[in-house]
Amino acid sequence: MKNTFLLFALLIIVASCKKEVKQEVTKVSIQADVNAFLDDYTQNFTRLYYNSSLAEWDANTRIVSGDTTNAYKVQQANEAFAKFTGSTENIEKTRKFLENKDSLDIVQVRQLNTILYAAANNPETVSELVSKRIAAENAQNETLFGFDYQVDGKSVTTGEIDGVLRESSNLKERLANWESSKAVGKDLKDGLGNLRKLRNETVQALGYDDYFSYQVSDYGMNRKEMLQEMNQMVKEVWPLYRELHTWARYELAKKYKQEVPEYIPAHWLPNRWGQDWSALVNVEGLDIDSALEDKDPEWIVKEGENFYKSIGFDALPQSFYEKSSMYPLPEDATYKKNNHASAWHMNLENDLRCLMSVEPTAEYYETIHHELGHIYYFQAYTNPDVPPLLRNGANRGYHEAIGSLLGLAAMQKPFLAEKGLVDANTKIDETQNLLKEALNYVVFLPFSAGVMTEFENALYAENLSQDQFNAKWWELAKKYQGMVPPTDRGEAYCDAASKTHINNDAAQYYDYAVSYILLFQFHNHIAKNILNQDPHATNYYGSQEVGNFLKGVLEVGANCDWRELLQSNIGSGMSAKPMLDYFEPLMTYLQEQNKGRKYTLPISL
Numbered sequence: 001m002k003n004t005f006l007l008f009a010l011l012i013i014v015a016s017c018k019k020e021v022k023q024e025v026t027k028v029s030i031q032a033d034v035n036a037f038l039d040d041y042t043q044n045f046t047r048l049y050y051n052s053s054l055a056e057w058d059a060n061t062r063i064v065s066g067d068t069t070n071a072y073k074v075q076q077a078n079e080a081f082a083k084f085t086g087s088t089e090n091i092e093k094t095r096k097f098l099e100n101k102d103s104l105d106i107v108q109v110r111q112l113n114t115i116l117y118a119a120a121n122n123p124e125t126v127s128e129l130v131s132k133r134i135a136a137e138n139a140q141n142e143t144l145f146g147f148d149y150q151v152d153g154k155s156v157t158t159g160e161i162d163g164v165l166r167e168s169s170n171l172k173e174r175l176a177n178w179e180s181s182k183a184v185g186k187d188l189k190d191g192l193g194n195l196r197k198l199r200n201e202t203v204q205a206l207g208y209d210d211y212f213s214y215q216v217s218d219y220g221m222n223r224k225e226m227l228q229e230m231n232q233m234v235k236e237v238w239p240l241y242r243e244l245h246t247w248a249r250y251e252l253a254k255k256y257k258q259e260v261p262e263y264i265p266a267h268w269l270p271n272r273w274g275q276d277w278s279a280l281v282n283v284e285g286l287d288i289d290s291a292l293e294d295k296d297p298e299w300i301v302k303e304g305e306n307f308y309k310s311i312g313f314d315a316l317p318q319s320f321y322e323k324s325s326m327y328p329l330p331e332d333a334t335y336k337k338n339n340h341a342s343a344w345h346m347n348l349e350n351d352l353r354c355l356m357s358v359e360p361t362a363e364y365y366e367t368i369h370h371e372l373g374h375i376y377y378f379q380a381y382t383n384p385d386v387p388p389l390l391r392n393g394a395n396r397g398y399h400e401a402i403g404s405l406l407g408l409a410a411m412q413k414p415f416l417a418e419k420g421l422v423d424a425n426t427k428i429d430e431t432q433n434l435l436k437e438a439l440n441y442v443v444f445l446p447f448s449a450g451v452m453t454e455f456e457n458a459l460y461a462e463n464l465s466q467d468q469f470n471a472k473w474w475e476l477a478k479k480y481q482g483m484v485p486p487t488d489r490g491e492a493y494c495d496a497a498s499k500t501h502i503n504n505d506a507a508q509y510y511d512y513a514v515s516y517i518l519l520f521q522f523h524n525h526i527a528k529n530i531l532n533q534d535p536h537a538t539n540y541y542g543s544q545e546v547g548n549f550l551k552g553v554l555e556v557g558a559n560c561d562w563r564e565l566l567q568s569n570i571g572s573g574m575s576a577k578p579m580l581d582y583f584e585p586l587m588t589y590l591q592e593q594n595k596g597r598k599y600t601l602p603i604s605l
Helices: 002-061 069-085 088-098 106-120 124-145 158-167 171-182 184-204 211-219 223-256 288-292 297-310 318-323 362-381 396-409 413-418 430-461 466-481 500-504 510-531 544-554 562-570 577-593
Strands: 342-345 352-355
Touching (some): 002 069, 002 088, 002 106, 002 124, 069 124, 088 106, 088 124, 106 211, 124 184, 124 500, 184 211, 184 430, 184 466, 211 396, 211 430, 223 510, 223 577, 288 362, 297 362, 318 352, 342 362, 362 544, 396 510, 396 544, 430 466, 430 510, 510 562, 510 577, 544 562
Antiparallel strands (some): 342 352
16 A cells, blocks of 8 residues: 555656656747747847938938928838838737746846837737828928028027027017927828827727827836826925926016916916926026037037946947037028937937037037947947847836936036036025026926926827817916916917927927936935035036946846836836925925015915
């Protein structure tokens, strides 16, 4: 009996071992199949991605009125890319592999999920719809970037308009330029309505409710969760924003010799969309514009690169300088370009480029550090540990956070003194400097997390009627920014569409809101735990420790869980507390300044 029992037990063990061996063989076989599929997919993906990037680059850097060559090339390249990424065969294979995801390693699963996400924007099952959307997006871009802005019958650039809004005290001149900046919206309104329809129908083919929900899903969140997150951000900064709004109403009325308005007329503010008010304050001793006015634009770009090199990053490839389009076109140029600053990872390898129109100003000094933040992020995660399909930010907000972080660092006095742009012994008004920063970073959140996010949610997820586009835009601007249009803006206009992201970077402006929260978390960690410096007065220049910390964040790309990456690097989840702590000293000052003044924004939203 005893021998029989032992034999039975032995048979069970042998059977169990055979089963485990069989399972392991099956697992290895599945992983091998997935690797073969991913290798083939990646090879085709990167080739088509590069072709699309090249066509888009030409369309953004050489816009000739009436010439349809670029439009045709973009259409061809993007349709080929869309056809591949939306291939029914690729979708079916990917879904089949994911049925066995427990047998796959996490990097394989991440790549497969990335493939499905890309497919949802271009499903082959609605290929005709995808072609129409691509054509519509290209037409919208050509209208926006090729638009002839005019003031008093004279053509002007958007840069010239921005200069007037930053500097002029003449309300008539300001109004003319502000209205000119919005004129393009009339030509874009029908296109936006059409794009909304095409984008929604495209992603609905793979089961998404709408385009806004599709974009949000990239964060591992649903639409409701993202809206709640954005609403919470605005609520947290609202007390400070309310003080800034009250202060600005009275200061602007004094500047323009007008009665104090209940809400701020949009053309009174130094930005076309009222998203950045920092030009309202000049900090004595920090006149960076004067320090830069005799510098060449090329010098500013090189200074940006030198900063990154000082903290341990590699020099940029020579091709970056040869292939980028970083400076304003000559006055006699026979074509136009998109002047909106952007960074491009053309081939997910080493073809890195910037598109902008650098001038020797403090704004561009900050911008170049921001855009090179993107470029160095690209360069950092282009490594063997990150497959091309995962060469992206940990989430989209991470990319903007890194750019904005380095932009902030480049504008602090100790850093500027290190670079010889301010005198280290010059006394500056720290409160005014903090106010200037708040008029940038704090003011931005109600616009990004509030106006832009709520407008695009209404547009895509709530099917906002086209005859309410402008009314909704200004309803949100009044609610979140306390800003109103200077003249009647009926539905002949579409002022939202004057913002480039509404057209060609759609339903993801909350990325920037996320980035501002993250940047203060990263900055707070660097200042306190690495540099042992006051977060208001840091100097990252030359710190290898700062460089090492940043590399640890950047090098993994999207080959991670973004929440875990944040937790492991700074020891917390996403929180606005470091940002609020940073600006806490400003509250007392503003409350004192606003004593006896009328507040027109509610105490809370």
